[in-house]
Amino acid sequence: MDNKKIYAVTGLFDTPDEIIHATKKVSSAGYKQYDVNTPYPVHGMNIAMKLKHSKLGYFALAFGLSGTAIALLFMYWVTAIDYPLVIGGKPFFSLPALIPVTFELTVLLASIGTVVTMLFLFFRLPNNAHPLHDTNYMKKVSEDKYGICIEAKDKLFDAGKVRDLLISLNAKEISEVYYDEDYLKSNFKVYTPQFMGFLLIVFIVVSSAIYYYNNKMLYKPPYNWMMEQDRVNPQSKSSFFADGFGMRQPVEGTVSRGHLPYLYAGQPEEAGAKLVNPVSVTKENLALGQKKFLTFCSPCHGNFAKGDGRLNNLFPVPPSLHSDKVRTWTDGRIFHVITEGQNLMPSYATQVTPEERWAIVLYVRALQRALNAKEEDLK
Amino acid sequence: MTIFAVMCAGIFPLIHVGRPWLDAYLTPYPNQHSLWVNFTSPLLWDVFAVSTYFTVSFIFWYVGLIPDFATLRDKAVTKIKKVVYSVLSLGWRHSNRHWQHYEMVYLILAGFATPLVLSVHTIVSFDFAVSIVPGWHTTIFPPYFVAGAVFSGFAMVQNVLIVVRKIFNYEHIITLDTLEKMNKIMLLTGSLVGYAYAMEFFIAWYSGSPIELFTFVNRAFGDYAWAYWIMISCNLLLPQLFWFKKLRRTIPVMFIISIFVNVGMWFERFVIIVTSLSRDFLPSSWAYYKPTIVDFGMLIGSFGLFFTLVLLFTKFMPVVSIAEVKAVIKGAQPSHHEDK
Numbered sequence: 001m002d003n004k005k006i007y008a009v010t011g012l013f014d015t016p017d018e019i020i021h022a023t024k025k026v027s028s029a030g031y032k033q034y035d036v037n038t039p040y041p042v043h044g045m046n047i048a049m050k051l052k053h054s055k056l057g058y059f060a061l062a063f064g065l066s067g068t069a070i071a072l073l074f075m076y077w078v079t080a081i082d083y084p085l086v087i088g089g090k091p092f093f094s095l096p097a098l099i100p101v102t103f104e105l106t107v108l109l110a111s112i113g114t115v116v117t118m119l120f121l122f123f124r125l126p127n128n129a130h131p132l133h134d135t136n137y138m139k140k141v142s143e144d145k146y147g148i149c150i151e152a153k154d155k156l157f158d159a160g161k162v163r164d165l166l167i168s169l170n171a172k173e174i175s176e177v178y179y180d181e182d183y184l185k186s187n188f189k190v191y192t193p194q195f196m197g198f199l200l201i202v203f204i205v206v207s208s209a210i211y212y213y214n215n216k217m218l219y220k221p222p223y224n225w226m227m228e229q230d231r232v233n234p235q236s237k238s239s240f241f242a243d244g245f246g247m248r249q250p251v252e253g254t255v256s257r258g259h260l261p262y263l264y265a266g267q268p269e270e271a272g273a274k275l276v277n278p279v280s281v282t283k284e285n286l287a288l289g290q291k292k293f294l295t296f297c298s299p300c301h302g303n304f305a306k307g308d309g310r311l312n313n314l315f316p317v318p319p320s321l322h323s324d325k326v327r328t329w330t331d332g333r334i335f336h337v338i339t340e341g342q343n344l345m346p347s348y349a350t351q352v353t354p355e356e357r358w359a360i361v362l363y364v365r366a367l368q369r370a371l372n373a374k375e376e377d378l379k
Numbered sequence: 380m381t382i383f384a385v386m387c388a389g390i391f392p393l394i395h396v397g398r399p400w401l402d403a404y405l406t407p408y409p410n411q412h413s414l415w416v417n418f419t420s421p422l423l424w425d426v427f428a429v430s431t432y433f434t435v436s437f438i439f440w441y442v443g444l445i446p447d448f449a450t451l452r453d454k455a456v457t458k459i460k461k462v463v464y465s466v467l468s469l470g471w472r473h474s475n476r477h478w479q480h481y482e483m484v485y486l487i488l489a490g491f492a493t494p495l496v497l498s499v500h501t502i503v504s505f506d507f508a509v510s511i512v513p514g515w516h517t518t519i520f521p522p523y524f525v526a527g528a529v530f531s532g533f534a535m536v537q538n539v540l541i542v543v544r545k546i547f548n549y550e551h552i553i554t555l556d557t558l559e560k561m562n563k564i565m566l567l568t569g570s571l572v573g574y575a576y577a578m579e580f581f582i583a584w585y586s587g588s589p590i591e592l593f594t595f596v597n598r599a600f601g602d603y604a605w606a607y608w609i610m611i612s613c614n615l616l617l618p619q620l621f622w623f624k625k626l627r628r629t630i631p632v633m634f635i636i637s638i639f640v641n642v643g644m645w646f647e648r649f650v651i652i653v654t655s656l657s658r659d660f661l662p663s664s665w666a667y668y669k670p671t672i673v674d675f676g677m678l679i680g681s682f683g684l685f686f687t688l689v690l691l692f693t694k695f696m697p698v699v700s701i702a703e704v705k706a707v708i709k710g711a712q713p714s715h716h717e718d719k
Contacts, residue, residue, distance in 0.1 A: 016711065
């Protein structure tokens, strides 16, 4: 009981008119450290208490503008600097599409900022250890009474005089509120290094947990990622299909891109009669024909098509391409042999494209002509 | 209510992402892919709109409750209640030095919440309108969705209020006049939504796009005509009964109509989503949608979540703001003669 100090003298009123009147009187008596407690905001109290207009609007504006700035700068940095991606051919920093997020962040920051400022900076809440808590006075103003509370901090404070003033104003239930300094000190306080440190630790723990979840835990079972899921590799077995192959055959009649089906399969004479060489005699085409001939044909046929290839005696020797038979063949007939093969010669359709085959035909013609030059070639 | 509904609403996109454990990818955080989210995508706008809407609604609601928690704290009889309400009230003292700032902030928050309601429904409608699916790609969607949201929101609140005022005997607080005013708003917004339905048809014809026209004719007369006409009768025709003052002030009538409005608004979403998707540009994807047991499970689950939260709230917290009601009852404010 020794530590009990007086905090304030309080008085209660029954109607809003009375409290306004009383407040004006208290105010004009010169008291500064007083408060009016009412169950709801009473109109006209700001004037009666001579309070200045709330500055919180400016805070809302400042927080809102910083929300706008943060949103725009962040999105600018992300979309135009850090990871520019072309999306729908739009500019990297395309303002109209960024308006929704900017608006939301503006409102979000303004709301949170204003409320946090009000509760924690302006009101110094949470504070459940205020001397007025748990008093009869607080219980009454919490319900339907209007109370005034003149605090001992005030320079003019004198318990007797304040009591007299309140009596003269017809206040009811005038009473002194005491507080115990030791009790208040022993109580838990928010704005202490210990509690702030605790908040910091909580913050670190939560952030680490989120980091661990997003960057580590998500990559552990049961979260199977594509690379760990069952799959069929190319050229591998699979028990899933009846034929045991992992790969599927294309649908019958499928034509691959850039490919035309060969119309004269098994019809050499038809091919010889109907196919016309679409490739013209140019330096480039002859060079291409030479290159392909040396790569694919010369191992057996020889570099000059004489049937003396590098595989001599290791493989049955093919006939010379300078025979009368081959010389009288049409271009289409030779093309057919390259495409389909004949006797021991396999088809080269998969290794040599049609254009390249026609170029080879041109080159073979050039070789044939070189050994059977005509009079005018010498000119 | 908003908060609980938004919680339910927030769950659906998260489920529909397909891999709900990867929802964190929707937030722009420095991840190990060193990749950022696409800020120009409606899906991302949705993330920001819904989360902002939830946060701001939550703050608004909580700030409104602080003085009420203080009152509950001072009236608490059990120790547990006292501790819980003390913590929740943050030690509010009903001080007029606080009320002054408090009123300002409450005004600011109300000012934020209103455009936020518009923005969140606009952005939800962008999810549809920014796509090119016929029947979705229309500029009328944002206002249409906002009107629809107000409409169905009022119907839902009406439903809950009618039950709550009956059970808790709040007839003197939630008066018949309040309910009548809500019915008037439902009549207005319902007619707005009806106007939007008509306008969609007009634009489909006026655009001269055969695909658009087909989509809307298909909506009204195709496979899903039943859903379309349920929507029209629940959303447009039934609320027209509110033109009659007698019906507007009869509680069973308004209860039934608002239930039908909720059904109608549910069917509106069904019609918009299902009919457009069942007949899009690729005839190979044309099909008749049949909900699976999973679909029903999600629907019932969201209902369960919503009503659980609402009932818990009505049980433990003030449904009607105590301080606000006190401030507007007769004689609560000083008479003006003395206020000079």
